Amino acid sequence: MTQKPYDDIPGTFVFDADRSREGYWLNQFCISLRQEKNRQAFRDDPEAHMSRFAMTEDQKQAVRDRDWNRLLELGGNIYYTSKLAAFDGIVFQDLAAMMSHMSRDDYRKMMVEGGRKIEGNRYKSEWEKE
Amino acid sequence: MARITAGIACSHVPAIGVAMDQGITDQPYWQPVFKGFEFSRKWNEENKPDVVFLVYNDHCTAFDASVIPTFAIGCAADFTPADEGFGPRPVPVVKGHQKLASHIAQSVILDEFDLTIMNEMEVDHGLTVPLSVMFGDRKPGDDWGTLVIPLAVNVVQYPAPTANRCYNLGKAIRRAIDSYPEDLNVHIYGTGGMSHQLQAERAGLINAEWDQNFMDMLVNEPDKARKIDHVEFLRETGSEGIEMVMWLVMRGALDEKVTEVHRHYHVPASNTAVGHLILENHG
Numbered sequence: 001m002t003q004k005p006y007d008d009i010p011g012t013f014v015f016d017a018d019r020s021r022e023g024y025w026l027n028q029f030c031i032s033l034r035q036e037k038n039r040q041a042f043r044d045d046p047e048a049h050m051s052r053f054a055m056t057e058d059q060k061q062a063v064r065d066r067d068w069n070r071l072l073e074l075g076g077n078i079y080y081t082s083k084l085a086a087f088d089g090i091v092f093q094d095l096a097a098m099m100s101h102m103s104r105d106d107y108r109k110m111m112v113e114g115g116r117k118i119e120g121n122r123y124k125s126e127w128e129k130e
Numbered sequence: 131m132a133r134i135t136a137g138i139a140c141s142h143v144p145a146i147g148v149a150m151d152q153g154i155t156d157q158p159y160w161q162p163v164f165k166g167f168e169f170s171r172k173w174n175e176e177n178k179p180d181v182v183f184l185v186y187n188d189h190c191t192a193f194d195a196s197v198i199p200t201f202a203i204g205c206a207a208d209f210t211p212a213d214e215g216f217g218p219r220p221v222p223v224v225k226g227h228q229k230l231a232s233h234i235a236q237s238v239i240l241d242e243f244d245l246t247i248m249n250e251m252e253v254d255h256g257l258t259v260p261l262s263v264m265f266g267d268r269k270p271g272d273d274w275g276t277l278v279i280p281l282a283v284n285v286v287q288y289p290a291p292t293a294n295r296c297y298n299l300g301k302a303i304r305r306a307i308d309s310y311p312e313d314l315n316v317h318i319y320g321t322g323g324m325s326h327q328l329q330a331e332r333a334g335l336i337n338a339e340w341d342q343n344f345m346d347m348l349v350n351e352p353d354k355a356r357k358i359d360h361v362e363f364l365r366e367t368g369s370e371g372i373e374m375v376m377w378l379v380m381r382g383a384l385d386e387k388v389t390e391v392h393r394h395y396h397v398p399a400s401n402t403a404v405g406h407l408i409l410e411n412h413g
């Protein structure tokens with residue numbers, strides 16, 4: 001893949017056409033959970049409900065593992081994967097904590113104190129130095 | 131003649147809607163957020179719009195991954211609040227102004243902005259939260275107190291339309307509304323933002339200094355604001371901060387010089403910096 005101008009932003013998956021293409025069925029699976037009848041189907045038989053969507057085995061495994069960052073890496077978009085989290089009863093802020101490897105309380109505290117700072121979080125090179 | 135008398139910028143954080151729906155707005159966490167809306171509601175009472183032209187984005191609710199219109203205008207008679215996975219928000223059905231909406235669609239398309247026309251559309255928190263902010267608590271059987279023309283902008287899949295394109299579309303919308311014969315007081319809303327990132331390891335990013343500069347620039351130097359490129363939004367304001375391009379549509383529809391009558395900024399509401407402006411048009 002050619003270099004993209006946003007590739008050097010750390011800890012971020014920019015949902016562009018390449019990711020959208022790769023994640024299409026994963027995202028369609030996730031958004032199906034917006035509707036109760038599909039939530040029921042997924043509750044009753046997760047594998048059967050997943051098999052209605054042409055996901056790759058890696059994507060299915062990331063769903064089984066609830067590996068939230070891996071889902072994004074495989075083309076998932078947060079507005080879609082958050083429906084899977086909601087299915088599990090996870091509120092958005094706790095999902096954000098999980099994705100950034102923080103405890104719920106530490107993440108909340110960080111937000112109340114003004115959020116994650118921009119200093120040191122603009123470029124991948126700044127993360128590599130640590 | 132129809133006139134745009136004011137522009138309103140407003141974050142549309144879903145948790146703001148939830149806090150109102152659950153009646154917890156005076157809890158210490160929410161109190162500073164809603165304090166900044168008190169003036170807005172009074173001002174809105176005194177300057178009641180007939181129609182709100184509301185620029186927002188759909189969060190994979192009306193549009194899933196199968197259809198991604200860059201700009202879609204709502205021309206339906208009404209728009210039902212959508213079930214986003216927790217049941218629909220307990221707020222009124224949104225009523226459209228069909229004649230004005232189709233007039234704007236026609237005018238803007240002939241002005242070379244190729245909008246998608248939506249004759250049926252459900253609306254999510256992106257649209258209903260800013261209405262709740264400005265119009266206060268409303269129950270499902272109530273009236274919102276205004277007609278609404280929704281304009282949904284793609285900011286989910288990269289690239290969103292550029293800030294400059296959004297600004298120019300705002301100008302075209304202004305021309306369309308100015309040429310509508312009915313006497314109507316129109317407000318235009320630009321919603322979303324401010325800095326926030328909802329995903330991956332950099333989740334929770336906030337850039338308050340950038341946000342404040344952006345508000346200054348948007349009000350006084352829109353010609354600078356419309357040159358901000360996507361990579362700057364992504365890097366400086368987080369992956370979801372790109373929503374701020376929608377504020378440019380609003381700004382483009384106002385006069386070159388406007389009066390800022392209200393500004394509110396607070397961190398956080400959930401994962402997001404809340405920003406809000408009321409700008410009055412002179413023309």
Ligand SMILES: [Fe+2]
Pocket residue numbers: 142187189256322323373
């Ligand atoms: Fe949004």
